[in-house]
Amino acid sequence: MSEHDTNLYGTVHGGVVMKLIDDAAAAAAGRHAGVPAVTVSVEEMTFLAPVRAGDLLTVRARLDHAGRTSMDVSVVVTAERWNLTGPVTRVATAQLVFVAVDADGHPHRIPALVPESAADQRRERRARERRSRRTAGSADRPGPAVS
Numbered sequence: 001m002s003e004h005d006t007n008l009y010g011t012v013h014g015g016v017v018m019k020l021i022d023d024a025a026a027a028a029a030g031r032h033a034g035v036p037a038v039t040v041s042v043e044e045m046t047f048l049a050p051v052r053a054g055d056l057l058t059v060r061a062r063l064d065h066a067g068r069t070s071m072d073v074s075v076v077v078t079a080e081r082w083n084l085t086g087p088v089t090r091v092a093t094a095q096l097v098f099v100a101v102d103a104d105g106h107p108h109r110i111p112a113l114v115p116e117s118a119a120d121q122r123r124e125r126r127a128r129e130r131r132s133r134r135t136a137g138s139a140d141r142p143g144p145a146v147s
């Protein structure tokens, strides 16, 4: 992070970190889908510790669940402080939903995600639960046409 990214308080703008999160999550979703994926929802975004100019950030995005055209992605952001000698600090977490789109911007069907490890299976189950909660009440809605 450079000082150009900081706010009046001398810490990095949340929006700068949010863009990194969105970029990393889009890459993970697009890689799985094989087509571009657009952000449809930010389900959770938590800033756990301030980020400062000079910090080296690492942004890791992971696909938790793939639906018909949408994907739940979790992101963890860590910081190595300026002198790079201290502990790696977790500074933000986020959960986002992306939708794979075709060339016309319409939802595009994606491959299923097959969770392998026990941890992957747990994350998949939790993402399914989140998905059930957000679609509660719209379960009877007919599905849209997808390319």
Ligand SMILES: CC(C)(COP(=O)(O)OP(=O)(O)OC[C@H]1O[C@@H](n2cnc3c(N)ncnc32)[C@H](O)[C@@H]1OP(=O)(O)O)[C@@H](O)C(=O)NCCC(=O)NCCS
Pocket (backbone or CB within 6 Å): 037, 038, 039, 040, 041, 066, 067, 068, 069, 070, 071, 097, 099, 101, 105, 106, 107, 134, 144
């Ligand atoms: C994303 C977009 C293509 C979805 O179109 P839509 O007609 O609303 O999509 P549908 O209702 O057919 O739903 C498609 C999928 O998105 C999911 N979805 C739609 N709205 C959602 C929301 N608010 N939160 C979570 N998932 C959502 C649906 O559950 C569905 O998932 P499934 O196919 O896995 O079952 C459209 O809303 C859009 O273009 N949004 C703008 C995206 C954008 O510009 N993002 C910022 C820049 S990348």
